[in-house]
Amino acid sequence: MQKIYLAGHRGMVGGAILRKLQARGNAQIITRTHAELDLTDQSAVRDFMQAEKPDIVILAAAKVGGIHANNTYPADFIYENLMIASNVIHQAYAAGVTRLLQLGSSCIYPRDAAQPMREDALLTGTLEPTNEPYAVAKIAGIKLCESYNRQHGVDYRSVMPTNLYGPGDNFHPENSHVLPALMRRFHEAAQQNRDEVVIWGSGTPRREFLHVDDMATASLFVLDLPKADYDANTDPMLSHINVGTGADISILELAQAVAKVTGFQGRITTDPSKPDGTLRKLMDVGRLAKMGWRAQINLEDGITETYQWYLANLENLRG
Numbered sequence: 001m002q003k004i005y006l007a008g009h010r011g012m013v014g015g016a017i018l019r020k021l022q023a024r025g026n027a028q029i030i031t032r033t034h035a036e037l038d039l040t041d042q043s044a045v046r047d048f049m050q051a052e053k054p055d056i057v058i059l060a061a062a063k064v065g066g067i068h069a070n071n072t073y074p075a076d077f078i079y080e081n082l083m084i085a086s087n088v089i090h091q092a093y094a095a096g097v098t099r100l101l102q103l104g105s106s107c108i109y110p111r112d113a114a115q116p117m118r119e120d121a122l123l124t125g126t127l128e129p130t131n132e133p134y135a136v137a138k139i140a141g142i143k144l145c146e147s148y149n150r151q152h153g154v155d156y157r158s159v160m161p162t163n164l165y166g167p168g169d170n171f172h173p174e175n176s177h178v179l180p181a182l183m184r185r186f187h188e189a190a191q192q193n194r195d196e197v198v199i200w201g202s203g204t205p206r207r208e209f210l211h212v213d214d215m216a217t218a219s220l221f222v223l224d225l226p227k228a229d230y231d232a233n234t235d236p237m238l239s240h241i242n243v244g245t246g247a248d249i250s251i252l253e254l255a256q257a258v259a260k261v262t263g264f265q266g267r268i269t270t271d272p273s274k275p276d277g278t279l280r281k282l283m284d285v286g287r288l289a290k291m292g293w294r295a296q297i298n299l300e301d302g303i304t305e306t307y308q309w310y311l312a313n314l315e316n317l318r319g
């Protein structure tokens with residue numbers, strides 16, 4: 001039985017991957033909480049990898065947050081994510097791990113990249129300033145994997161998710177991503193019979209939203225691909241794969257969809273003093289589609305299901 005170390009198993013994506021791995025039941029899954037193993041601690045990660053010697057590593061742990069958190073804590077976002085990627089990828093290699101999958105983000109692409117963004121848009125232009133530190137760390141993660149593949153002949157793969165949402169998300173009012181933030185705000189406004197909800201920025205930026213269960217399925221699909229198939233569809237110096245739905249909506253349209261699901265019937269207004277961030281971030285998902293994977297969960301169903309989860313977990317939400 002293969003031994004898989006899943007880093008970040010208590011996060012939104014790691015939790016979804018864990019559920020899928022457990023349902024498959026064909027691997028021994030190793031996990032550690034943040035308190036048990038701080039992945040920014042080089043010697044702790046080395047000792048852990050040497051003691052466990054997993055066959056496969058899935059790196060879904062990271063310092064994660066929305067536009068406000070990225071803009072407010074840039075040092076945390078670049079430092080912690082660089083350290084996590086360097087420690088996990090290097091110590092996995094040192095412990096003899098031959099296959100690894102790590103998660104990046106669509107923010108690796110230049111702010112003005114042609115839409116939809118293809119994998120080869122990487123490093124062709126200036127990054128979006130609100131998340132540049134995080135993006136630099138995520139780009140470093142891709143380049144670490146490619147460099148270890150080229151120099152050491154290992155098989156380390158990278159998937160680049162678009163904006164994700166779903167059960168287990170962080171619903172913090174300021175530090176979360178837009179979808180959980182609005183779900184909480186509209187829910188509370190509906191409960192309190194308020195007549196107005198304010199959304200940040202102009203409402204015109206467009207985003208692509210992928211349900212976390214689709215992301216977990218895509219992650220395992222890419223991890224399981226035979227090496228020849230992965231190599232045939234990628235390039236040694238451009239090895240990452242976009243994961244998304246291929247469709248986007250404006251933030252105002254998202255707000256209207258969330259308002260409907262939560263039962264909020266008042267006005268939606270915008271707060272232009274808050275940043276819009278990238279104006280559009282739509283993934284070209286052709287590379288993964290060619291390999292045989294497509295998203296299954298449509299946004300309306302995904303928001304409805306996530307809201308049911310939110311209501312059922314109100315007492316124990318993160319954030």
Ligand SMILES: NC(=O)C1=CN([C@@H]2O[C@H](COP(=O)(O)OP(=O)(O)OC[C@H]3O[C@@H](n4cnc5c(N)ncnc54)[C@H](OP(=O)(O)O)[C@@H]3O)[C@@H](O)[C@H]2O)C=CC1
Binds near residue numbers: 034037062106
């Ligand atoms: N959510 C999204 O919209 C997107 C996410 N991604 C990427 O997907 C991956 C997973 O994100 P997501 O599940 O949303 O994030 P979460 O914040 O839900 O989960 C991240 C997990 O990593 C753990 N973690 C953070 N720092 C450390 C550390 N130093 N040592 C050990 N564990 C740590 C966290 O533990 P704790 O909470 O205890 O700190 C948490 O369990 C990340 O790589 C992220 O960049 C990419 C694009 C979009």
Ligand SMILES: C[C@H]1O[C@H](OP(=O)(O)OP(=O)(O)OC[C@H]2O[C@@H](n3cnc4c(=O)[nH]c(N)nc43)[C@H](O)[C@@H]2O)[C@@H](O)[C@@H](O)C1=O
Binds near residue numbers: 070135177182
């Ligand atoms: C996944 C991705 O996530 C981040 O980038 P982002 O896509 O800009 O993230 P976001 O979800 O926070 O915002 C999307 C849009 O929505 C608007 N918006 C409206 N009202 C709220 C609101 O209440 N909260 C938030 N957070 N945004 C709001 C907001 O102004 C922006 O225009 C980075 O961490 C980046 O590094 C990354 O990887």
